[in-house]
Amino acid sequence: MTNLSYMQPPEGDEFHEEGPPTSFEGTPMARGEAVFDLRHIMHTLWRRKMIIIATSFIMTVLAILGAMQATPLYIAEAQLVVERQRERALEFRQVLQSGRLDHYTNRTEAAVLMSRGLAGKVVDELDLTNHPLFNPALAPSKPKSILQHIDLRGFVRGLIPDWVRDELRGTSSDEQVEPESYTEEELAAYFREDVIEAFLGGVDVDSSDMSRVLEISYVSPDPDFAAQAANALAEIYINETVLRKFAANARATDWLNQQVSELRQRLEASQNALEGHRRSMGFVDVKGQSSILGQQLAQLNIDLARARGTRAEADARFQQIQKLLKSEDGTESAATVLDSKLIQRLREQETSVIRQLGELKTQLRGQHPRLILKDSELGDLRQKIRREVEKITISLGNELEIAEIREATTSTEIEKIKQAIQKQNESVVTLRALESEVAANDAIYQAILGRFKETDVQDDATQQADARMISAAIPPLRPSYPRKSLIVFIAFMASTVAGIILVFLLEHLEAGFRSLPQIEQITGIPPLGITPKLRGFAMRHLRPQDAVLEKPNSMFAEAIRSIRTSIMLSARTAPKTVLITSSIPGEGKTSVSLCIARSAAVAGQRAIVVDCDMRRPSVHEELDVPNLRGLAEYLEGTVELEEIIEIDDQSGMHFITAGHNAPNPTDLLNSERMTQLIERLGQGYDLALFDTPPVLAISDALVLAKHMDKCVYVVRWGETDRAAATVGIRNLLESRSNVAGVVLSQVDVRKHSGYAYGGHGDTYSTYAKYYEG
Template identity: 30%
Template sequence: MTNGPNHGLLPHHQAAPAPMWYQPMPAAPYAMPPEADGWDLLRRIWRRKGLVLAITVLVVALAAAVVVAMPSRYTADTRVLVGVQDPNVLNVQSVLKAISPDDSTIRSEAYIVASRSMAREVAYRLALDTSPQFNPDLAPEPTWLDLLHPGYLLATVKGGVDYVASAIGLTDEGDAPSARGATETEDEHQRYIRQTIESRLLDGLTVEPLNRSHVLNISAEFEDPALSARIANSFARVYVERQLVEKRKANLKANQWLKAQVADLQAKVSESERAVETYRQKHDLLSTRSETLIGQQLAALNQALIAAEKSRTEAQANLEQAKGLADGSLDVENLPGVLQSPLILMLRGKQADLAREAADLAAKYTAKHPKRRHIQAQLRDLDSKIGAEITRIRGGLRHQLQIATEQRDRVASQLESLKARMGTANEEQVKLRQLERQADADRNMLEQLLQRTAETSHQDDLLKPDAEIISHAAVPVSPSFPPDKLIIVVAVLGGLGLGVLIALLVEKLDQTFRTSEEIEEYTGLTTLAVLPQVKRGRSRPLTHVIDNPNSVYANAVRMLTARLSFDRGSKQLPSIVMFTSTVPGEGKSHTSCSLAQSAALDGKKAVLVDLDWRQPTQHLNFDQMNDVGMLDILRDEASLEQALYHDPESGADVLFAGRNRGRETLSVSLERLRLVLQRLATQYDLVVLDTPPLVVTPEMQFLAQIADTVVFNVRWGSTTRQAVTSELKKLLQAGADMAGVVLSQVDLSQYNKYSYDDGGYLRHRHLVREAY
């Protein structure tokens, strides 16, 4: 603030220097205690526990209403064992083969049970055409609950789609019962009713294999529990009975066919056997039980030829081994039995002994020593004897080979001669074999058919179905649909989840200030005080500091006074303290009044100046008339002494706003206002200015430059962060000396849910009660 002219109003007052121009620096984020990081989300949810509980109760109530409105359905289960084996009394498996109980077969049988033909038979047996649940002609008019049922809506949409498809020719008339016209005949109507009953019956039927067993589980789910059990049992009985009927039909058909084939084959077998005997006698083809005489002789010669060839091969092999023994390539231990002569074995043994003796002498004597020469002579003599014996054996083997070769040639010659004889009879044999094969085939076929005929004739009484009902359906006592417990549990969990999401969304959308930490984080300014909300029923806001000096509110006002003194580096209050806010109704008038009263009660000379000319409130706080005030002083219609009001209870002086004369009020001299305020600063220890909100009047920037310090009032949980930071930016750009922010009208019962650290002072319930 620059020095200005005195005009005789301030003989001794020196204006304070103007504050430096600066931009608000972003404050460091509030450092929450370590335990707050983990509990922050839970704190947010706990703050909105009422909302979460309300949403949960609403969702559960809706779920309960849906459960009550939905019709109950009962499920009855029948179990059928597939693949039961018949007793093996007669072997008719080739005619009537039983079901093989593999997985694919079990699934196929499940489709058979859930077929329309089965449903048609069950509907006929149970007379379901008389039930309103199945016959659409007997169904009552749907209620509004039925109209809202998902199944009814789905059926209505499906019927409309079928009607449109039939109208444009996408389906055949016979395949779209829902597209019936006005010219529908009685037969077409009955067919529509029958198909509708079958469809509704199959819609409530479920057939599936039980785990990995061969058991089919037939489940029927309908509104009537007794009817559900009857339907499940009827499907099982119809399935078992149909299997038995089909087996009997197949058995009867097979029996009739077998009897006709037996009669034909008997005549054919007789004719074939006569033809075989006639041809055999005509061509003199005598035979034993299995073949002709020539064939038997040929077989014997073949066996003899094989034996002769084997003898020759063995002789040839023995001769080759004898040659190997002669040239020394074959060891005597490896000789076959025919070549292991005792003489050769003896000579080989002596030869081995002499060889060891020669080896010993060679280690002692030279080659010309008489002993060594004698040993060598003995070895040569043994070699000559062994060679002579081998030559004799080779001669005998060569003679054996010659004899075996001659025997083989003789047998081969006889075989060729017999083959030539047999070639002349081949043509007759071929024809004979054809006749025999035909007769054998006819005979075998006749025997098999006779056996099958005998079996099928006695099988009818032993036929059993391949399935057996192992568990009949009992009438269920409790509904299976809707699952009320599951729906309620899901509704509770879903309601809690939805409530938590909405609570977090509400917390996210809450852009107001709830704690002093948020103020410091978003504005970069210090929170001077947290003023609780004072209810008007217990005491007037004007006298609350006086009537309750030990209340939380009074202590908070004294904390504001101390912070204003300490923040300036001294224990003295600034001369001129300006209070302002973003919008009206944020409690700045109440705060400024309480500060002036508290300072006066502490022995300081304080004056409260109401500069909110458009909406003055201080005269109402003191129950006075707004006849004389600052506007009258500025218009030279009253002196300062005439306009001042002295509060007898607190000892503070008050300068009301004065009478507002419309446009004339807007033309007041701001320079004269500055002089009046400077004069008050010379006469009082503390001058408290109650100014209008920033969004109301543009004079605030001028007043901010006059004041020694500015206190910005923010209402708890009301003013948005964007509005506060925007107006604070304007004050800072105007050069205001910002002391900090006062968080007013705080609900202490809710404040502790937001604040992480307030020193514990505001958390005591008895202090909270005193604030009111």
């Protein structure tokens, strides 16, 4: 056993918390940030350049083969200029909507040129149903090319199960679909439609909004046929425009003929209606009759005014007499009012008799006969006056009645005249309407008749085509497709881009860490270094912890010293207690612990390794010593510390094995005795390394990490999953551990140099001549 009397705490020893981050929140991975490094991108492309080269080479070669095997196609072009239409049959747009052309409607004529109807006439004109280019039965047999010998379609079809093909077809393999029977005429019609479709596939018409020129091009593997098809399409289009104008002129003539007949009938009907209306009016001069009726109406209005005046005057006199007669002295009052000579004479006689009677009364008294005679005479006179008043009153009543009758008669005559005038006005309105209708129908009839005569006398010279060919198509000398150089260039560029995409896809799918900068970029934790994989005949048979001693000048030994130096410099004061852990088993944390401890011991430091993995202990196996008593027994209190510390004979390193398989290792590691052990080893050694179980497997490492000066996280090159590593580091940081950095273990230095530009791997590869073994 080892005597611990020399284990004294070094002077000035101080634990400092500065170093890497103690929280995962600030790392790029936690923030979800994408870090772009142009140098890294270029380095990645250079490292995987063979993938890009292979992809570009294969796709470019395939493109070259495809271009060489492609059927050459020739394009022949004819040019037409479309003139304004000169149809003059009729100016009514609804009659001749035959396609007046201008620069802004050239696209319409382009669509006409590419229509199935026009294509069908070309097919019939050139008898394309019997042409080898469109009838496979007439095509000459050609030897198959290299690509045609490869039955890719059959190969792909063989990969698809039968039930999938049945589902895509919509029928089951068990169902028998009987072929439909067609007549020869129907088959010929269907084949003609297929030929039209194939012919239109080679037609292209280009129209410009700034001119009336149409460019007709046709694509065909036969240059002569390409020119023939373009010219035929142009010529048939020109002929169609002439036929269309003749047809439009014929339609206009028929329409005009029909309109002339209808308008003639309409004019005759309106004229007959006008004459019938005139006959109903008795051919009377409307203006003269209107003047007579107006004069009569004016005179009757004057007579009516007079009759009303006479009737009013008679009515006033009659009403006055009636009123006077009803009074007490009505007769005398009425007699006074009435202007009658007889009444005046009677009144004078009455006045004379009254005067005589007054004189007699002054002379005679009583019933003198002369008084009685005078009284009787006075009475007779008054009786005569009364009778005369009554006669005049009756006469006034008769006059009033006559005046009323005259007034009523005059009013009746006026109403008759008014009705006659109104009837005459209505007849005049009807007459004017009929006259206007006759005039309008006559004007339309004359206009249509004149246009009909003009159309009828147009000669054939005016029926010219609205399009003319300004450039006929000629057979091209060189094929327009395939453009081999362009195809190869596009294939090369596309394949290069595809190769670059494939490179970054592979990089993205790669789950492990390949370089130290990558570790820091993803986790935010600084890398401490790498442990190279032992290569070569001299190193391959050695274990890592032995290579440190037997090959002290090797690349591996120098890498271990570099890691130990990085740990020492991770804080202002060199850490004494360091925890070594990883994400999963097999990442090399035990080898890293032993290598660092042996390297420190050889350098003269007091170093010790404690195997804290009591479930799967490995330190004793790596050092080829028995695991009799160790950490478990000490934590259980059955042995003392001096009894479990052992010394490595080759390096002088101290170590403590895990001991027996304790039933409760987590509780033991979390005990007060373990905390005291960490403090004692930190005080007694320059470097105490604690080899713990993986972080993701169990929580033993998290229990110990908070008591350590520093923690080192080991990840295996290209093997440790990035997500697993980031989760493990996050767990350490969240447990308030002080993580010094990450060690990338078992690195293939040659491959790593392609990833670690400017890093440790790049340095080791560059300066390999300085190392032995």
